[in-house]
Amino acid sequence: MTTPRTYLTTPIYYASGEPHIGHAYTTFLADALARYHRQAGHRVRFLTGTDEHGQKIREEADRRGVTPLALCNEMAGRFREAWEELAISHDRFIRTTEEDHKAVVRAFVQRLHDRGHIYAAEYEGWYSVHEERFFTEKELGPDHTDPIAGRPVERIRERNWFFRMSAFQEDLIRHIEENPDWIYPEIRRNEVLGFLAKPLEDLSISRPKSRLDWGVPLPFDEDHVTYVWVDALINYLTGSEAIDPARPPGEQGFEDTSASWWPADLHLIGKDILTTHAVYWPTLLMGAGLPLPRQILAHGWWIAGDTKMSKSLGNVVSPLELRGRFGTDAVRWYLLREMPVGGDAAYTPERFLSRYGELSNVLGNLASRTVSMVVKYREGVVPEVAGEGLEAEAESALAAYHRAMESRRVHEALGAAMDLARAANGYVEAREPWAQARDETRADALDETLTTLVRALVLLSSMLAPAMPEKMPELARHLGLDEVPTLEESRRTSPGGTRVAKMTALFPRVELSGDD
């Protein structure tokens, strides 16, 4: 049997601002899925990185009085550090200013040109610097503002290169109709189909250097740079190692991607960048004759008050600040557990604490009482009995967990694990091990209780490790294991005979401070 392969991507984040919990959420989602698949034995490629060209970066660099590259070096460093502190397990961090990537962009647009999908034309339209794209008159908000951030747009007239996106409209509609899960969730699929119900315009893929010099020059017209969204989307291909720009045309990998990671199994994005990923990107790939990604998952927004959290609105919550107070896994847990994949969620300190409470009161409590009972009643050694007292609950939690993870509903998978932890606490109350311990004739029953609880905790450590990669290994060590077992191992093996280690609280209690 060949090992299943999974290639997952996050958007590449603009190198113009600090990472906030919106960026962290997409990245956590990808990380949890990557870890879940690795645990199941898949070969995984997990790509993330920074988007470093275009007007937004140029303007931010000018504002700070530094070169665009200096700004990008600094910000790419920030993102890398943040992901390290937040335990992100990406395999590759891509920067669009890397030579390799720029070469792939040039090879890609050259191929579109060679295949006759690119032409030059005069263009006049409403341009938003903030969103880095043109909007049609119909799309505009009141007083000539863009419909996304409500920023003023400018009327621009220039000669540009265009990609014949309109030629692929029918093929794209057919693809979406034939593959109902291609865009998840359904509400986003319908949004794209709605967008495609109107005639698709061709896509301007260049910017004259006279207006913007910070980008990848087009190989067939060095006076123009590649439109930043085209440049950025191609990162997924660069990161797959499908294209070798150093080789001559015909041998670069466009004809056959099977030796590479392409096509991606899943592009994780926020709903703000749906059109670029579900319309521009697949049509560009069709133009280049490449296979399409297998799925696009568009999640909702973290909102603050009643608007999207974003740097430009100045209402961002820093994941690193939360981490400083509560720890990496608490931040991951909150974001992944609180937001139903696909829906919106509001960040509030109260909700954060209530989700944290689940960790300390349900999971942490279960772990500390179990370990201390094994220490107190069995000198720290887990009894060698079956420990099948929670068999039915474990089976059903696991089935729900897999179902949810396979359909990318990570919040639900975590909920299934938490249900098992609750059931295990209920089991403690029902079995009353402290009463069993007082009665010599019930020694066997006590053994069964303790091993059942340790078994449940071992399984929970496997189920929760994709979300909490720091605390679950700690839990496993307290349970006498060297590392978190795979889900399969934790179902197969009995913990009997292992020696537990006295616990310090996994999730110490915390209080809100006056500033929250």
Ligand code: MSP
């Ligand atoms: N650079 C582009 C993406 C190019 S991908 C080829 C971009 N960058 S971004 O820095 O603005 O980050 C966008 C992504 O960050 C969103 O798609 C989403 O995944 C995440 N989020 C940013 N703000 C968010 C919220 N307030 N809530 C949830 N996620 C959001 O767009």
